[in-house]
Amino acid sequence: MMYGKLSGAALAALVLSGCQSPEAERVTSPSLSYQPLEKRFVEPGCQREHCSEVTVSSLVFPDDPDLSDELKRRLLALAMDMTDAPADPPQEWDGYAEAFFARAGEDSEMLPQFMASEAQMEASVYAQHDGLLVLELTSYVYHAGQAHGLPSTAFMVIDERQSRAVSLDDMLLDGQDGAFQEALLQAHRRWMAEMGYDDQYVINWPLSESRNVAPLEDSWVVKFNVYEIAPYAVGQPELFIPFEDLEGVAKPRYLGQ
Template identity: 45%
Template sequence: MFCEANVSIARHLAGGGVMLGVLAVLGGCQAWSPAPEGLDVERVKKSFVERDCPAGGCATVEVGSLRFPGAPGLSERLRDDLLSMGSGITNGESEAVVSSWEEYAQTFFDEAKAARERVPELPGYQAVFKAEVYDRHAELTTIKLDSYVFTGGAHGMPLTEFMVIDEREKRVVTLDDMLREGQTPAYREALSRAHLRWLEEQQAGADFAESWPLSMNRNVAPFADEWRVRYNAYDIAPYSYGQPELRIPAQALEGIVKPRYLER
């Protein structure tokens, strides 16, 4: 069982703020109905606290997300992406697919209770989810999705994903959508150069690069002057390095990325 607090604060993002037009999801995902110009965005806050648990050991789930009243398909896409970021991280065996925060919290609390039965002194499980507008320019809006799940041990696990919305194309786009045909190898090379710059900034030696080699990453946020490529903990560096972000100057992506996604 759990208790819930739910507060939604509507904010109109027309004019100098974020204005999302008619949007649709790629790949057969659910589309959303056309919305009026100046779509409202609601900030949604949810808080769940485990009941019938020892003092100081109760599990919690905190959500600070976004909702788009005029585009329910986009709201569902964002929620589902956040939910998936909190799945498969716990020590439990359950990987059940959930479709609401209420379901997620109950599953999370069930796993916390089972873990306490094995290790009574286990600290309270914690899950935190956030979504925010990260950037908007040239009718491109990037939403940053963050999660942090703690299930005991030395630390929790943070994750970050970007959702890129092309307002002009009226869809959510991926790296493959933004690259020119056949330019994935060139993107990898640009990413490799950005990685070398990052290694120099970290003053990391050759041993570091051998132990933590670069991997391909499609988690990109297209800014006007650069692309930001976010890695998660342990992807290319130890946990102490956090979530490394490699930056590729926009000019280095000319001829690699479709002109639409290099607009300022």
């Protein structure tokens, strides 16, 4: 049987196409376009020296209103007072401010000697790589009379190739949640050693499960809120899980592959 001859250039192209590295096959997707969003609300009718405020420093996606709405929904939920959350939480910035000022007015009447109440909400880019956009959502809520405000944090991981937010379940291989928790336990032990904490500390502040996870370029970071695994003064601990501990646990897409 006769085969047609390939030119040298064609043969070279064929050989090269069969020997491309995984890096050469990686799809590079365009980054999502986003813009800053700034809002400030001041307690209406306030005549005091210090008035309650709500400030927003977030992002919007001009070409993807669904993602913009999802980010707003998550940020508003993060800033809700979990001890006094309404059955139907506000879905808009001004609705949140109205509800917050109603509570702040009551606090000011009962405790006029304290500083004004305040709520801050912020979304910022934590990392961006391999077609993934990781946002860190933070809030700080202080009501007059409290010893201190309450900060909260949450990641929002956006897969730019799919134009949607993904969860830990989306990033793990099927049936690997237990293996992930074991990797998190090892990361917690490393963090304990770095901080110089002993076994008594673990008894007082045991590791709790967390699904607040973000994939970075060489590891995953798991971030905890205050009081979850440490006292308020420690802040919001970050535990890092290297990629090698996630092989066979996480989908390659979220391990930089």
